[in-house]
Amino acid sequence: MLKFYLIIMALLLALSCGNSKKMNMENEFPLKTQTDEYAILRETKTISKIVEDLSGKVVILTENDFIERITALDNPKGFQYLGQTPCIVEFYADWCKPCGYQSELLRLLAPEYKGQVIFYKLNIDKAYQIRNAFNVENIPMILFLKPRKGIVKSVGYLNKEKLTQMIADNLLN
Numbered sequence: 001m002l003k004f005y006l007i008i009m010a011l012l013l014a015l016s017c018g019n020s021k022k023m024n025m026e027n028e029f030p031l032k033t034q035t036d037e038y039a040i041l042r043e044t045k046t047i048s049k050i051v052e053d054l055s056g057k058v059v060i061l062t063e064n065d066f067i068e069r070i071t072a073l074d075n076p077k078g079f080q081y082l083g084q085t086p087c088i089v090e091f092y093a094d095w096c097k098p099c100g101y102q103s104e105l106l107r108l109l110a111p112e113y114k115g116q117v118i119f120y121k122l123n124i125d126k127a128y129q130i131r132n133a134f135n136v137e138n139i140p141m142i143l144f145l146k147p148r149k150g151i152v153k154s155v156g157y158l159n160k161e162k163l164t165q166m167i168a169d170n171l172l173n
Contacts, residue, residue, distance in 0.1 A: 056111040059118065062127070063126065066122055068082075069083060081145045085116070085147075087117060087171075088142055090106055092122070098139075102142070106121070109167075116171075117171055140157060
């Protein structure tokens with residue numbers, strides 16, 4: 001009976017961040033993860049036109065920032081990306097280890113796409129409306145958004161090669 005409980009606990013732990021396939025991320029991405037001190041935290045202000053941050057740094061969004069910069073949740077026309085520059089939005093949580101690896105990779109890639117792609121992060125534990133509107137069940141989840149185009153999303157950790165390929169295919173072509 002104890003073995004049964006241990007097996008169940010191991011399965012739950014393996015699936016806790018939404019990745020059912022086994023990944024050895026220490027070998028895949030050996031850098032130590034950092035907390036959000038490297039990102040830019042923007043305070044919500046009432047501005048008629050949002051100035052996009054093309055600095056090549058990761059921008060942490062609040063729920064209100066997401067609604068102002070990315071899309072209004074109550075738009076009768078459905079999803080419409082409000083920005084003019086292609087962007088990536090990572091949905092993450094502080095407790096999710098694969099999210100930490102994904103965030104670190106995005107932080108390292110952001111300067112390479114300076115002026116071309118904006119990198120955003122949104123903590124789903126602090127953004128209930130967004131989490132529900134986008135039906136976020138597994139993390140990390142990344143949205144690839146381009147003006148006047150649909151949403152491309154990816155769930156689970158993306159290594160550098162796959163991430164750069166998705167940026168090229170969905171945002172820069």
